[in-house]
Amino acid sequence: MTEEPRTSDRGPSIWARPERSARGPSPEHSRAKIASAGITLADASGLGAVTMRSVAAAIGTAPASLYRYVATRDELVELMADQVYGEFSYHEPGSGHPVTDLLRLAHQGRAIYHRHPWLLDVRAAGNLPGPNAVAFMEHALAALSGTGLTGSARLETVGLFSGAVRLFAQTEIEQQDAGRDTAQWQGSLAGYLLPIAAAGQHPHLAAALADQPALDDPGQHQPLFDRAMTRILTGLLPPGRTPPEFS
Protein backbone atom coordinates (compact mmCIF):
# COMPACT_ATOMS: atom_id res chain seq x y z
CA MET A 1 0.00 0.00 0.00
CA THR A 2 1.19 3.42 -0.86
CA GLU A 3 -0.39 4.92 2.19
CA GLU A 4 0.81 7.36 4.72
CA PRO A 5 2.95 6.24 7.59
CA ARG A 6 3.23 10.02 8.00
CA THR A 7 4.97 9.58 11.32
CA SER A 8 7.02 6.46 11.49
CA ASP A 9 10.66 5.81 12.11
CA ARG A 10 11.30 3.05 9.69
CA GLY A 11 14.96 2.33 9.27
CA PRO A 12 17.37 4.35 7.20
CA SER A 13 16.18 5.38 3.78
CA ILE A 14 17.25 3.31 0.82
CA TRP A 15 19.42 6.22 -0.28
CA ALA A 16 21.34 6.02 2.97
CA ARG A 17 22.04 2.31 2.62
CA PRO A 18 24.82 0.97 0.43
CA GLU A 19 23.55 -1.03 -2.50
CA ARG A 20 25.94 -3.85 -1.76
CA SER A 21 28.20 -4.77 1.09
CA ALA A 22 31.62 -6.29 0.79
CA ARG A 23 30.89 -9.72 2.19
CA GLY A 24 28.86 -12.47 0.66
CA PRO A 25 28.21 -13.61 -2.86
CA SER A 26 27.75 -10.94 -5.48
CA PRO A 27 24.10 -10.14 -6.17
CA GLU A 28 22.65 -11.36 -9.43
CA HIS A 29 20.57 -8.22 -9.90
CA SER A 30 20.72 -4.54 -9.03
CA ARG A 31 18.50 -1.72 -7.84
CA ALA A 32 18.57 -0.18 -11.30
CA LYS A 33 17.49 -3.42 -12.97
CA ILE A 34 14.65 -3.91 -10.50
CA ALA A 35 13.53 -0.31 -10.93
CA SER A 36 13.59 -0.68 -14.71
CA ALA A 37 11.46 -3.81 -14.53
CA GLY A 38 8.98 -1.99 -12.33
CA ILE A 39 8.89 0.99 -14.68
CA THR A 40 8.20 -1.24 -17.66
CA LEU A 41 5.34 -2.89 -15.83
CA ALA A 42 3.92 0.41 -14.62
CA ASP A 43 4.19 2.04 -18.04
CA ALA A 44 2.26 -0.83 -19.53
CA SER A 45 -0.39 -1.52 -16.90
CA GLY A 46 -0.23 1.10 -14.19
CA LEU A 47 1.29 1.15 -10.75
CA GLY A 48 -1.12 -1.49 -9.55
CA ALA A 49 0.57 -4.01 -11.81
CA VAL A 50 3.82 -3.51 -9.93
CA THR A 51 3.69 -6.25 -7.35
CA MET A 52 6.62 -7.94 -5.71
CA ARG A 53 5.68 -11.08 -7.55
CA SER A 54 5.32 -9.50 -10.97
CA VAL A 55 8.59 -7.60 -10.65
CA ALA A 56 10.34 -10.71 -9.43
CA ALA A 57 8.96 -12.68 -12.36
CA ALA A 58 10.07 -9.95 -14.76
CA ILE A 59 13.69 -10.21 -13.70
CA GLY A 60 13.51 -13.97 -13.29
CA THR A 61 13.79 -14.45 -9.58
CA ALA A 62 11.69 -15.36 -6.59
CA PRO A 63 9.56 -12.76 -4.79
CA ALA A 64 11.39 -13.14 -1.51
CA SER A 65 14.69 -12.37 -3.22
CA LEU A 66 13.60 -8.81 -3.93
CA TYR A 67 13.84 -8.05 -0.26
CA ARG A 68 17.61 -8.38 -0.54
CA TYR A 69 17.53 -5.19 -2.60
CA VAL A 70 14.55 -3.37 -1.20
CA ALA A 71 13.09 -3.22 2.29
CA THR A 72 9.52 -2.71 1.16
CA ARG A 73 7.40 -2.24 -1.91
CA ASP A 74 7.27 1.49 -1.35
CA GLU A 75 11.03 1.58 -1.59
CA LEU A 76 10.75 -0.14 -4.95
CA VAL A 77 8.41 2.61 -6.08
CA GLU A 78 10.90 5.15 -4.73
CA LEU A 79 13.57 3.59 -6.90
CA MET A 80 11.28 3.73 -9.90
CA ALA A 81 10.42 7.37 -9.33
CA ASP A 82 14.00 8.45 -8.92
CA GLN A 83 15.13 6.52 -11.96
CA VAL A 84 12.49 8.35 -13.94
CA TYR A 85 13.69 11.70 -12.58
CA GLY A 86 16.92 10.76 -14.25
CA GLU A 87 15.27 11.47 -17.61
CA PHE A 88 15.79 15.17 -17.05
CA SER A 89 18.69 16.55 -19.02
CA TYR A 90 20.56 19.67 -18.01
CA HIS A 91 22.70 20.17 -21.06
CA GLU A 92 21.27 23.51 -22.11
CA PRO A 93 23.35 26.37 -20.77
CA GLY A 94 20.80 28.35 -18.74
CA SER A 95 19.55 31.70 -19.85
CA GLY A 96 19.80 33.64 -16.62
CA HIS A 97 16.07 34.31 -16.67
CA PRO A 98 14.40 32.27 -13.91
CA VAL A 99 11.09 31.92 -15.71
CA THR A 100 12.71 30.78 -18.93
CA ASP A 101 14.88 28.22 -17.23
CA LEU A 102 12.12 26.88 -15.03
CA LEU A 103 9.82 26.66 -18.01
CA ARG A 104 12.41 24.52 -19.70
CA LEU A 105 12.42 22.18 -16.73
CA ALA A 106 8.64 22.23 -16.69
CA HIS A 107 8.51 21.02 -20.27
CA GLN A 108 10.75 18.11 -19.47
CA GLY A 109 8.72 17.27 -16.41
CA ARG A 110 5.55 17.39 -18.42
CA ALA A 111 7.02 14.97 -20.93
CA ILE A 112 8.08 12.63 -18.15
CA TYR A 113 4.59 12.56 -16.68
CA HIS A 114 3.17 11.83 -20.10
CA ARG A 115 5.64 9.01 -20.57
CA HIS A 116 5.04 7.59 -17.10
CA PRO A 117 1.53 8.51 -15.96
CA TRP A 118 1.82 6.26 -12.92
CA LEU A 119 4.16 8.88 -11.47
CA LEU A 120 1.02 10.83 -10.61
CA ASP A 121 0.06 8.03 -8.24
CA VAL A 122 3.33 8.18 -6.34
CA ARG A 123 3.14 10.07 -3.08
CA ALA A 124 6.61 11.28 -2.20
CA ALA A 125 5.52 12.65 1.18
CA GLY A 126 8.02 11.74 3.81
CA ASN A 127 10.48 10.06 1.49
CA LEU A 128 13.95 11.39 1.06
CA PRO A 129 14.76 12.59 -2.44
CA GLY A 130 16.93 10.22 -4.41
CA PRO A 131 20.04 11.29 -6.27
CA ASN A 132 18.18 12.25 -9.43
CA ALA A 133 15.62 14.21 -7.45
CA VAL A 134 18.46 16.02 -5.73
CA ALA A 135 19.97 16.81 -9.11
CA PHE A 136 16.66 18.24 -10.21
CA MET A 137 16.48 20.37 -7.07
CA GLU A 138 19.98 21.61 -7.71
CA HIS A 139 19.13 22.80 -11.21
CA ALA A 140 15.81 24.28 -10.20
CA LEU A 141 17.55 26.14 -7.40
CA ALA A 142 20.14 27.31 -9.86
CA ALA A 143 17.41 28.88 -11.96
CA LEU A 144 16.27 30.76 -8.86
CA SER A 145 19.72 31.99 -7.92
CA GLY A 146 19.16 35.35 -9.55
CA THR A 147 16.02 36.11 -7.60
CA GLY A 148 16.24 37.82 -4.26
CA LEU A 149 14.53 34.94 -2.50
CA THR A 150 15.95 33.56 0.71
CA GLY A 151 17.22 30.02 0.90
CA SER A 152 14.10 28.54 2.41
CA ALA A 153 11.91 30.55 0.05
CA ARG A 154 13.81 29.10 -2.87
CA LEU A 155 13.41 25.59 -1.54
CA GLU A 156 9.72 26.18 -1.05
CA THR A 157 9.39 27.64 -4.52
CA VAL A 158 10.98 24.56 -6.01
CA GLY A 159 8.42 22.42 -4.21
CA LEU A 160 5.54 24.54 -5.43
CA PHE A 161 6.99 24.61 -8.91
CA SER A 162 7.25 20.83 -9.02
CA GLY A 163 3.73 20.57 -7.72
CA ALA A 164 2.48 22.92 -10.40
CA VAL A 165 4.10 20.87 -13.13
CA ARG A 166 2.53 17.78 -11.65
CA LEU A 167 -0.82 19.52 -11.45
CA PHE A 168 -0.80 20.63 -15.07
CA ALA A 169 0.37 17.25 -16.28
CA GLN A 170 -2.38 15.59 -14.30
CA THR A 171 -5.01 17.87 -15.77
CA GLU A 172 -3.75 17.20 -19.27
CA ILE A 173 -3.59 13.45 -18.80
CA GLU A 174 -7.05 13.24 -17.34
CA GLN A 175 -8.48 15.26 -20.21
CA GLN A 176 -6.58 13.08 -22.62
CA ASP A 177 -7.87 9.89 -21.03
CA ALA A 178 -11.36 11.27 -21.03
CA GLY A 179 -11.20 12.26 -24.67
CA ARG A 180 -9.85 8.90 -25.76
CA ASP A 181 -13.13 7.08 -25.83
CA THR A 182 -15.55 9.82 -26.64
CA ALA A 183 -18.50 7.49 -26.59
CA GLN A 184 -17.89 6.49 -23.00
CA TRP A 185 -17.20 10.10 -22.12
CA GLN A 186 -20.42 11.42 -23.53
CA GLY A 187 -22.31 8.65 -21.81
CA SER A 188 -20.75 9.14 -18.41
CA LEU A 189 -19.84 12.68 -17.44
CA ALA A 190 -21.91 14.68 -19.88
CA GLY A 191 -24.84 12.34 -19.48
CA TYR A 192 -24.49 12.72 -15.76
CA LEU A 193 -23.71 16.41 -15.47
CA LEU A 194 -26.15 17.74 -18.05
CA PRO A 195 -29.28 16.52 -16.28
CA ILE A 196 -27.99 18.07 -13.08
CA ALA A 197 -27.48 21.36 -14.86
CA ALA A 198 -30.86 21.08 -16.51
CA ALA A 199 -32.54 20.69 -13.14
CA GLY A 200 -32.05 24.40 -12.63
CA GLN A 201 -30.29 24.28 -9.30
CA HIS A 202 -26.89 24.92 -10.85
CA PRO A 203 -27.20 27.80 -13.28
CA HIS A 204 -23.50 28.55 -13.60
CA LEU A 205 -22.71 24.92 -14.29
CA ALA A 206 -25.39 24.91 -16.95
CA ALA A 207 -23.97 28.06 -18.48
CA ALA A 208 -20.43 26.67 -18.52
CA LEU A 209 -21.55 23.41 -20.12
CA ALA A 210 -23.59 25.31 -22.69
CA ASP A 211 -20.78 26.91 -24.66
CA GLN A 212 -18.25 24.15 -25.07
CA PRO A 213 -16.21 24.12 -28.25
CA ALA A 214 -16.45 21.02 -30.42
CA LEU A 215 -13.49 19.17 -28.97
CA ASP A 216 -10.04 20.22 -27.94
CA ASP A 217 -7.61 19.35 -30.66
CA PRO A 218 -4.63 17.78 -28.93
CA GLY A 219 -2.02 20.14 -30.33
CA GLN A 220 -3.58 23.08 -28.58
CA HIS A 221 -2.42 22.17 -25.10
CA GLN A 222 1.15 23.19 -25.57
CA PRO A 223 0.53 26.94 -25.66
CA LEU A 224 -1.94 26.62 -22.80
CA PHE A 225 0.67 24.86 -20.70
CA ASP A 226 3.21 27.52 -21.53
CA ARG A 227 0.97 30.45 -20.86
CA ALA A 228 -0.51 29.16 -17.63
CA MET A 229 2.83 27.92 -16.36
CA THR A 230 4.46 31.24 -17.14
CA ARG A 231 1.75 33.05 -15.26
CA ILE A 232 2.05 30.82 -12.24
CA LEU A 233 5.79 31.24 -12.23
CA THR A 234 5.66 35.00 -12.49
CA GLY A 235 3.18 34.84 -9.63
CA LEU A 236 5.42 32.71 -7.45
CA LEU A 237 8.51 34.72 -8.15
CA PRO A 238 9.15 38.21 -6.84
CA PRO A 239 8.08 40.88 -9.34
CA GLY A 240 10.29 42.90 -11.64
CA ARG A 241 11.73 40.06 -13.68
CA THR A 242 9.98 40.07 -17.01
CA PRO A 243 10.92 37.07 -19.13
CA PRO A 244 12.23 37.91 -22.58
CA GLU A 245 9.45 36.23 -24.52
CA PHE A 246 7.02 38.81 -23.21
CA SER A 247 6.17 41.91 -25.12
Next chain:
Amino acid sequence: MTEEPRTSDRGPSIWARPERSARGPSPEHSRAKIASAGITLADASGLGAVTMRSVAAAIGTAPASLYRYVATRDELVELMADQVYGEFSYHEPGSGHPVTDLLRLAHQGRAIYHRHPWLLDVRAAGNLPGPNAVAFMEHALAALSGTGLTGSARLETVGLFSGAVRLFAQTEIEQQDAGRDTAQWQGSLAGYLLPIAAAGQHPHLAAALADQPALDDPGQHQPLFDRAMTRILTGLLPPGRTPPEFS
Protein backbone atom coordinates in the same frame (compact mmCIF):
# COMPACT_ATOMS: atom_id res chain seq x y z
CA MET B 1 -5.78 -0.46 -4.01
CA THR B 2 -6.55 3.08 -5.07
CA GLU B 3 -4.91 2.56 -8.40
CA GLU B 4 -5.80 3.61 -11.87
CA PRO B 5 -8.32 1.66 -13.87
CA ARG B 6 -7.85 4.71 -16.11
CA THR B 7 -9.85 3.06 -18.87
CA SER B 8 -12.50 0.72 -17.59
CA ASP B 9 -16.21 0.61 -17.97
CA ARG B 10 -17.23 -0.47 -14.56
CA GLY B 11 -20.95 -0.17 -14.03
CA PRO B 12 -22.79 3.02 -13.35
CA SER B 13 -21.24 5.37 -10.83
CA ILE B 14 -22.51 5.29 -7.29
CA TRP B 15 -24.03 8.74 -7.90
CA ALA B 16 -26.13 7.32 -10.71
CA ARG B 17 -27.48 4.49 -8.60
CA PRO B 18 -30.35 5.01 -6.16
CA GLU B 19 -29.33 4.51 -2.56
CA ARG B 20 -32.26 2.24 -1.91
CA SER B 21 -34.80 0.50 -4.06
CA ALA B 22 -38.45 0.09 -3.22
CA ARG B 23 -38.60 -3.62 -2.64
CA GLY B 24 -37.06 -5.64 0.14
CA PRO B 25 -36.40 -4.95 3.79
CA SER B 26 -35.22 -1.50 4.74
CA PRO B 27 -31.42 -1.27 5.09
CA GLU B 28 -30.05 -1.00 8.59
CA HIS B 29 -27.39 1.48 7.55
CA SER B 30 -26.86 4.21 4.96
CA ARG B 31 -24.21 5.56 2.66
CA ALA B 32 -23.80 8.59 4.89
CA LYS B 33 -23.27 6.46 7.97
CA ILE B 34 -20.73 4.27 6.23
CA ALA B 35 -18.91 7.30 4.89
CA SER B 36 -18.84 8.86 8.34
CA ALA B 37 -17.36 5.72 9.83
CA GLY B 38 -14.70 5.69 7.14
CA ILE B 39 -13.91 9.35 7.71
CA THR B 40 -13.51 8.79 11.43
CA LEU B 41 -11.11 5.94 10.80
CA ALA B 42 -9.16 7.87 8.18
CA ASP B 43 -8.91 10.99 10.32
CA ALA B 44 -7.49 8.91 13.13
CA SER B 45 -5.17 6.52 11.32
CA GLY B 46 -4.97 7.42 7.66
CA LEU B 47 -6.64 6.07 4.58
CA GLY B 48 -4.88 2.76 4.96
CA ALA B 49 -6.89 2.08 8.09
CA VAL B 50 -10.08 2.22 6.07
CA THR B 51 -10.64 -1.41 5.18
CA MET B 52 -13.92 -3.07 4.48
CA ARG B 53 -13.49 -5.02 7.67
CA SER B 54 -12.67 -2.06 9.87
CA VAL B 55 -15.52 0.04 8.51
CA ALA B 56 -17.89 -2.88 8.90
CA ALA B 57 -16.76 -3.37 12.48
CA ALA B 58 -17.18 0.36 13.14
CA ILE B 59 -20.85 0.30 12.19
CA GLY B 60 -21.43 -3.11 13.69
CA THR B 61 -21.99 -5.29 10.68
CA ALA B 62 -20.27 -7.96 8.64
CA PRO B 63 -17.78 -7.07 5.90
CA ALA B 64 -19.84 -8.64 3.16
CA SER B 65 -22.81 -6.50 4.10
CA LEU B 66 -21.01 -3.35 3.03
CA TYR B 67 -21.28 -4.45 -0.55
CA ARG B 68 -25.01 -3.86 -0.35
CA TYR B 69 -24.21 -0.16 -0.11
CA VAL B 70 -21.03 0.10 -2.08
CA ALA B 71 -19.78 -1.79 -5.11
CA THR B 72 -16.12 -1.49 -4.23
CA ARG B 73 -13.78 0.02 -1.70
CA ASP B 74 -12.97 2.86 -4.03
CA GLU B 75 -16.61 3.80 -4.04
CA LEU B 76 -16.49 3.95 -0.27
CA VAL B 77 -13.61 6.37 -0.53
CA GLU B 78 -15.63 8.34 -3.08
CA LEU B 79 -18.44 8.62 -0.55
CA MET B 80 -16.00 9.78 2.09
CA ALA B 81 -14.49 12.41 -0.18
CA ASP B 82 -17.81 13.82 -1.23
CA GLN B 83 -19.11 13.91 2.30
CA VAL B 84 -16.08 15.92 3.24
CA TYR B 85 -16.70 18.31 0.36
CA GLY B 86 -19.94 18.97 2.13
CA GLU B 87 -18.00 20.91 4.76
CA PHE B 88 -17.85 23.87 2.41
CA SER B 89 -20.33 26.57 3.29
CA TYR B 90 -21.61 29.09 0.79
CA HIS B 91 -23.46 31.42 3.08
CA GLU B 92 -21.38 34.50 2.41
CA PRO B 93 -22.93 36.67 -0.28
CA GLY B 94 -20.17 36.82 -2.88
CA SER B 95 -18.26 40.01 -3.50
CA GLY B 96 -18.29 40.10 -7.28
CA HIS B 97 -14.50 39.98 -7.38
CA PRO B 98 -13.40 36.58 -8.69
CA VAL B 99 -10.13 36.52 -6.80
CA THR B 100 -11.77 37.46 -3.52
CA ASP B 101 -14.47 34.85 -3.83
CA LEU B 102 -12.13 32.09 -4.95
CA LEU B 103 -9.77 32.94 -2.14
CA ARG B 104 -12.63 32.45 0.27
CA LEU B 105 -13.23 29.00 -1.17
CA ALA B 106 -9.52 28.30 -1.04
CA HIS B 107 -9.43 29.01 2.69
CA GLN B 108 -12.22 26.58 3.31
CA GLY B 109 -10.56 23.96 1.17
CA ARG B 110 -7.32 24.46 3.00
CA ALA B 111 -9.09 23.92 6.31
CA ILE B 112 -10.72 20.77 5.00
CA TYR B 113 -7.39 19.32 3.92
CA HIS B 114 -5.96 20.12 7.33
CA ARG B 115 -8.89 18.42 9.02
CA HIS B 116 -8.75 15.39 6.72
CA PRO B 117 -5.20 14.94 5.46
CA TRP B 118 -6.06 11.58 3.92
CA LEU B 119 -7.93 13.54 1.26
CA LEU B 120 -4.54 14.16 -0.30
CA ASP B 121 -4.26 10.43 -0.94
CA VAL B 122 -7.54 10.24 -2.82
CA ARG B 123 -7.18 10.21 -6.58
CA ALA B 124 -10.39 11.49 -8.11
CA ALA B 125 -9.24 10.74 -11.67
CA GLY B 126 -12.02 9.17 -13.63
CA ASN B 127 -14.62 9.36 -10.91
CA LEU B 128 -17.75 11.37 -11.35
CA PRO B 129 -18.12 14.27 -8.93
CA GLY B 130 -20.60 13.67 -6.15
CA PRO B 131 -23.36 16.10 -5.23
CA ASN B 132 -21.17 18.10 -2.88
CA ALA B 133 -18.39 18.28 -5.43
CA VAL B 134 -20.92 19.51 -7.97
CA ALA B 135 -22.07 22.14 -5.50
CA PHE B 136 -18.49 23.26 -5.09
CA MET B 137 -18.08 23.49 -8.86
CA GLU B 138 -21.24 25.54 -9.09
CA HIS B 139 -19.99 28.10 -6.61
CA ALA B 140 -16.50 28.22 -8.03
CA LEU B 141 -18.00 28.76 -11.47
CA ALA B 142 -20.20 31.48 -10.04
CA ALA B 143 -17.10 33.28 -8.85
CA LEU B 144 -15.80 33.15 -12.42
CA SER B 145 -18.99 34.39 -14.01
CA GLY B 146 -17.70 37.94 -14.23
CA THR B 147 -14.58 37.01 -16.13
CA GLY B 148 -14.67 36.89 -19.89
CA LEU B 149 -13.63 33.24 -19.93
CA THR B 150 -15.46 30.76 -22.10
CA GLY B 151 -17.38 27.90 -20.56
CA SER B 152 -14.71 25.30 -21.01
CA ALA B 153 -12.05 27.74 -19.84
CA ARG B 154 -14.04 28.33 -16.68
CA LEU B 155 -14.37 24.59 -16.09
CA GLU B 156 -10.67 24.14 -16.63
CA THR B 157 -9.87 27.03 -14.32
CA VAL B 158 -11.94 25.46 -11.57
CA GLY B 159 -9.95 22.28 -11.96
CA LEU B 160 -6.65 24.10 -11.80
CA PHE B 161 -7.86 26.16 -8.87
CA SER B 162 -8.83 23.06 -6.93
CA GLY B 163 -5.49 21.53 -7.76
CA ALA B 164 -3.69 24.60 -6.54
CA VAL B 165 -5.52 24.51 -3.22
CA ARG B 166 -4.63 20.87 -2.91
CA LEU B 167 -1.04 21.59 -3.77
CA PHE B 168 -0.67 24.33 -1.17
CA ALA B 169 -2.39 22.27 1.48
CA GLN B 170 -0.11 19.38 0.72
CA THR B 171 2.98 21.54 1.00
CA GLU B 172 1.82 22.93 4.30
CA ILE B 173 0.91 19.55 5.74
CA GLU B 174 4.19 17.99 4.75
CA GLN B 175 6.12 20.86 6.33
CA GLN B 176 3.96 20.58 9.39
CA ASP B 177 4.51 16.84 9.67
CA ALA B 178 8.21 17.34 9.18
CA GLY B 179 8.41 20.01 11.85
CA ARG B 180 6.50 17.96 14.39
CA ASP B 181 9.36 15.79 15.52
CA THR B 182 12.32 18.04 15.03
CA ALA B 183 14.71 15.43 16.28
CA GLN B 184 13.75 12.96 13.58
CA TRP B 185 13.76 15.74 11.02
CA GLN B 186 17.27 16.89 11.78
CA GLY B 187 18.41 13.31 11.72
CA SER B 188 16.84 12.39 8.43
CA LEU B 189 16.57 15.09 5.80
CA ALA B 190 19.10 17.60 7.05
CA GLY B 191 21.48 14.85 8.02
CA TYR B 192 21.02 13.40 4.58
CA LEU B 193 20.98 16.55 2.47
CA LEU B 194 23.74 18.47 4.18
CA PRO B 195 26.48 15.95 3.41
CA ILE B 196 25.35 15.95 -0.20
CA ALA B 197 25.57 19.72 -0.29
CA ALA B 198 28.91 19.66 1.46
CA ALA B 199 30.29 17.33 -1.19
CA GLY B 200 30.54 20.32 -3.49
CA GLN B 201 28.61 18.92 -6.42
CA HIS B 202 25.47 20.88 -5.55
CA PRO B 203 26.46 24.48 -4.84
CA HIS B 204 22.98 25.97 -5.13
CA LEU B 205 21.56 23.38 -2.80
CA ALA B 206 24.29 24.17 -0.33
CA ALA B 207 23.57 27.87 -0.61
CA ALA B 208 19.86 27.39 -0.11
CA LEU B 209 20.41 25.19 2.94
CA ALA B 210 22.87 27.68 4.36
CA ASP B 211 20.49 30.55 5.14
CA GLN B 212 17.52 28.86 6.74
CA PRO B 213 15.65 30.78 9.41
CA ALA B 214 15.38 29.19 12.84
CA LEU B 215 12.04 27.48 12.39
CA ASP B 216 8.84 28.55 10.78
CA ASP B 217 6.38 29.58 13.42
CA PRO B 218 3.09 27.99 12.44
CA GLY B 219 1.10 31.19 12.37
CA GLN B 220 3.16 32.54 9.54
CA HIS B 221 1.69 30.28 6.87
CA GLN B 222 -1.60 32.07 6.59
CA PRO B 223 -0.27 35.18 4.84
CA LEU B 224 1.96 33.03 2.66
CA PHE B 225 -1.02 30.99 1.56
CA ASP B 226 -2.97 34.14 0.82
CA ARG B 227 -0.23 35.85 -1.07
CA ALA B 228 0.81 32.88 -3.16
CA MET B 229 -2.77 31.85 -3.83
CA THR B 230 -3.68 35.35 -4.88
CA ARG B 231 -0.77 35.43 -7.26
CA ILE B 232 -1.66 32.12 -8.80
CA LEU B 233 -5.24 33.19 -9.21
CA THR B 234 -4.38 36.48 -10.84
CA GLY B 235 -2.13 34.46 -13.11
CA LEU B 236 -4.84 32.02 -14.06
CA LEU B 237 -7.46 34.67 -14.61
CA PRO B 238 -7.50 37.14 -17.47
CA PRO B 239 -5.82 40.42 -16.55
CA GLY B 240 -7.50 43.67 -15.69
CA ARG B 241 -9.35 42.59 -12.58
CA THR B 242 -7.46 43.91 -9.61
CA PRO B 243 -8.84 42.60 -6.31
CA PRO B 244 -9.77 45.28 -3.79
CA GLU B 245 -7.25 44.25 -1.11
CA PHE B 246 -4.42 45.26 -3.40
CA SER B 247 -2.92 48.69 -3.19
Next chain:
DNA sequence: CAAAACTGCGATCAGTGTTCGCTATATACG
Protein backbone atom coordinates in the same frame (compact mmCIF):
# COMPACT_ATOMS: atom_id res chain seq x y z
C1' DC C 1 -51.29 -15.17 -0.68
C1' DA C 2 -47.59 -15.98 -3.77
C1' DA C 3 -43.95 -14.00 -6.53
C1' DA C 4 -40.32 -10.91 -6.68
C1' DA C 5 -36.76 -8.29 -4.92
C1' DC C 6 -34.03 -7.02 -1.65
C1' DT C 7 -30.99 -7.30 3.12
C1' DG C 8 -27.63 -9.36 6.14
C1' DC C 9 -23.97 -12.41 6.25
C1' DG C 10 -21.00 -16.96 7.04
C1' DA C 11 -17.75 -19.04 4.38
C1' DT C 12 -14.47 -18.70 1.22
C1' DC C 13 -11.38 -17.37 -2.68
C1' DA C 14 -7.55 -15.19 -4.96
C1' DG C 15 -4.15 -11.97 -4.39
C1' DT C 16 -1.18 -8.94 -1.66
C1' DG C 17 3.19 -7.48 1.17
C1' DT C 18 6.21 -9.54 4.12
C1' DT C 19 8.89 -12.94 7.21
C1' DC C 20 11.46 -17.07 8.54
C1' DG C 21 14.82 -20.33 8.13
C1' DC C 22 17.49 -22.87 5.19
C1' DT C 23 21.52 -23.75 1.98
C1' DA C 24 25.13 -21.98 -0.78
C1' DT C 25 28.66 -18.66 -1.57
C1' DA C 26 31.77 -15.03 -1.19
C1' DT C 27 34.79 -12.11 1.56
C1' DA C 28 37.59 -10.88 5.98
C1' DC C 29 40.73 -12.01 9.28
C1' DG C 30 44.11 -14.66 12.02
Next chain:
DNA sequence: CGTATATAGCGAACACTGATCGCAGTTTTG
Protein backbone atom coordinates in the same frame (compact mmCIF):
# COMPACT_ATOMS: atom_id res chain seq x y z
C1' DC D 1 45.29 -21.59 4.37
C1' DG D 2 41.17 -22.20 7.19
C1' DT D 3 37.56 -20.52 9.66
C1' DA D 4 34.29 -17.16 11.06
C1' DT D 5 31.10 -13.96 9.20
C1' DA D 6 27.97 -11.85 6.50
C1' DT D 7 25.51 -12.03 2.64
C1' DA D 8 22.47 -14.04 -1.70
C1' DG D 9 18.66 -16.74 -3.33
C1' DC D 10 14.49 -18.67 -2.13
C1' DG D 11 10.58 -22.30 -0.76
C1' DA D 12 7.11 -22.06 2.36
C1' DA D 13 4.23 -19.85 4.95
C1' DC D 14 1.60 -15.93 7.57
C1' DA D 15 -1.52 -12.18 8.08
C1' DC D 16 -4.29 -9.39 5.74
C1' DT D 17 -6.70 -7.48 1.87
C1' DG D 18 -10.87 -6.74 -1.49
C1' DA D 19 -14.32 -9.30 -3.29
C1' DT D 20 -17.86 -13.29 -4.39
C1' DC D 21 -21.38 -16.83 -3.72
C1' DG D 22 -25.31 -18.67 -2.01
C1' DC D 23 -28.53 -19.11 1.61
C1' DA D 24 -32.07 -17.56 5.02
C1' DG D 25 -34.99 -13.92 6.46
C1' DT D 26 -37.84 -9.78 5.31
C1' DT D 27 -40.44 -6.56 2.89
C1' DT D 28 -43.08 -4.94 -1.03
C1' DT D 29 -45.72 -5.72 -5.25
C1' DG D 30 -49.59 -7.52 -7.89
